[in-house]
Amino acid sequence: MNDDSSGISKFFAGFLTGDAPDNEFPAHGMEPLSAMRMIEEDLILDGIPERNLATFVTTWMEPEAQQLIVRNLHRNFIDHAEYPQTAEIEQRCIRMLANLFNAPGETTGARTQGSSEAIMLGALSLKWQWRKRREAAGAGTDKPNLVFGGDVHVVWEKFCRYFDVEPRIVPLQPDKYTIGPEDVEPHVDENTIGVAAVLGTTFTGHADDIIGINKLLVELRDEKGLDVPLHVDGASGGFVWPFLYPDYEWDFRLEQVRSINVSGHKYGLVYPGIGWLIFREEADLAEDLVFLENYLGKTDKTFTLNFSTGSAMVLAQYYTLVRFGHHGYTQVMETMQANARFLAKKISEIGPFQLIGDGTDQLPLVAFNLAEEAPYDEFDIAWQVAAERGWMLPAYTMPPKADHVTMLRALVKLNLGHALVHTLADDIAEACETLEKKGGASEKERAQVKTGVGY
Numbered sequence: 001m002n003d004d005s006s007g008i009s010k011f012f013a014g015f016l017t018g019d020a021p022d023n024e025f026p027a028h029g030m031e032p033l034s035a036m037r038m039i040e041e042d043l044i045l046d047g048i049p050e051r052n053l054a055t056f057v058t059t060w061m062e063p064e065a066q067q068l069i070v071r072n073l074h075r076n077f078i079d080h081a082e083y084p085q086t087a088e089i090e091q092r093c094i095r096m097l098a099n100l101f102n103a104p105g106e107t108t109g110a111r112t113q114g115s116s117e118a119i120m121l122g123a124l125s126l127k128w129q130w131r132k133r134r135e136a137a138g139a140g141t142d143k144p145n146l147v148f149g150g151d152v153h154v155v156w157e158k159f160c161r162y163f164d165v166e167p168r169i170v171p172l173q174p175d176k177y178t179i180g181p182e183d184v185e186p187h188v189d190e191n192t193i194g195v196a197a198v199l200g201t202t203f204t205g206h207a208d209d210i211i212g213i214n215k216l217l218v219e220l221r222d223e224k225g226l227d228v229p230l231h232v233d234g235a236s237g238g239f240v241w242p243f244l245y246p247d248y249e250w251d252f253r254l255e256q257v258r259s260i261n262v263s264g265h266k267y268g269l270v271y272p273g274i275g276w277l278i279f280r281e282e283a284d285l286a287e288d289l290v291f292l293e294n295y296l297g298k299t300d301k302t303f304t305l306n307f308s309t310g311s312a313m314v315l316a317q318y319y320t321l322v323r324f325g326h327h328g329y330t331q332v333m334e335t336m337q338a339n340a341r342f343l344a345k346k347i348s349e350i351g352p353f354q355l356i357g358d359g360t361d362q363l364p365l366v367a368f369n370l371a372e373e374a375p376y377d378e379f380d381i382a383w384q385v386a387a388e389r390g391w392m393l394p395a396y397t398m399p400p401k402a403d404h405v406t407m408l409r410a411l412v413k414l415n416l417g418h419a420l421v422h423t424l425a426d427d428i429a430e431a432c433e434t435l436e437k438k439g440g441a442s443e444k445e446r447a448q449v450k451t452g453v454g455y
């Protein structure tokens with residue numbers, strides 16, 4: 001008897017016996033379970049996010065936060081008229097972050113998809129404000145430039161290309177992976193829309209000399225009448241410095257800091273899809289960039305690059321802010337820092353490595369490279385720990401003029417506890433032993449190494 005009451009044959013026909021649709025729009029669908037299983041089988045070939053030591057992005061959230069996310073996936077964030085409480089929760093997050101960053105009074109900001117969108121919007125505002133100042137002075141507006149170091153994330157160059165601004169990039173130096181006022185000064189002129197400084201670079205986790213750059217910009221303003229704003233890219237550091245290094249004044253305590261971006265989905269402890277742009281004062285947001293719309297039942301102000309988007313990560317960010325509070329975030333950051341320091345100690349005990357910027361203010365990570373001659377290099381190590389244990393440990397070369405330096409970097413997030421750090425350090429030591437014996441990775445293995453800094 002051909003009884004298929006269990007639905008098994010439909011399930012099998014669905015995906016176990018055929019190729020995954022990958023080109024033509026499928027003529028027929030498949031059972032929900034088959035679709036789910038088929039996609040999950042594909043994903044088995046991906047790396048395991050918890051073993052991704054390259055990413056700054058959150059790979060673990062509490063079950064309660066996950067429930068909140070799942071229950072709110074159907075809520076379109078932009079429908080402010082229909083979901084006024086969601087809009088209010090966004091504003092609460094903006095006010096709390098402005099408070100964390102020591103804004104002097106009432107301010108404004110925006111929820112974004114991540115720091116990239118926040119930087120595009122913040123830099124657009126710098127451009128618009130600069131143009132307004134130049135027009136008021138009867139001066140030309142056709143040659144805007146933006147000054148930043150080679151230690152920035154690629155999004156800054158992207159902004160310059162997309163929005164027609166000359167990038168003035170200060171190259172790094174062989175032993176100096178951040179920038180300071182002496183690097184910035186030669187590049188600033190009357191066409192500079194702003195200077196961008198990084199709090200927690202992607203490459204080594206350190207901060208530019210933000211205090212020094214601010215001092216320079218204050219002097220230029222007072223002595224030469226050049227009012228150049230400073231934007232701080234706190235994609236990672238914006239949620240770390242206030243808790244680990246509260247005395248370091250990098251934020252709105254400094255006069256020329258007019259805007260700050262931070263990724264909620266990095267050390268803000270939320271899954272991917274949330275960033276924030278915070279202005280010092282309402283007047284720092286160029287009003288021409290704000291659109292008034294009444295499509296959705298109520299006149300609404302929008303300042304975003306996209307329109308419809310999810311609410312879940314905004315709600316998840318509010319969850320983490322109220323769940324942890326200042327005290328809880330401090331504990332979380334101190335835990336990650338303690339584990340990062342433990343990893344740094346274990347790595348230095350392995351032998352051939354030097355730690356980069358150890359003992360200075362840094363994100364909870366370990367940046368290191370080979371200090372001695374070895375029959376293998378950093379890329380070989382990245383390959384070997386991936387092959388032996390599945391760790392995704394990024395190896396990359398530094399930006400120009402430090403590009404002869406190769407780096408390994410391990411992020412220490414909440415899913416990497418003390419015991420796992422121990423295992424990771426042992427795995428790195430074992431990978432080095434294997435490489436020592438075999439004399440480095442083979443050509444075929446080297447060809448498969450994934451290079452790149454990781455985000």
Ligand SMILES: Cc1ncc(COP(=O)(O)O)c(C=O)c1O
Pocket residue numbers: 056113114115116117152153155198200201202233235236263275454455
């Ligand atoms: C310093 C810095 N700025 C900007 C970005 C881009 O952030 P997002 O991935 O949130 O768009 C990153 C990402 O790693 C970063 O490290």
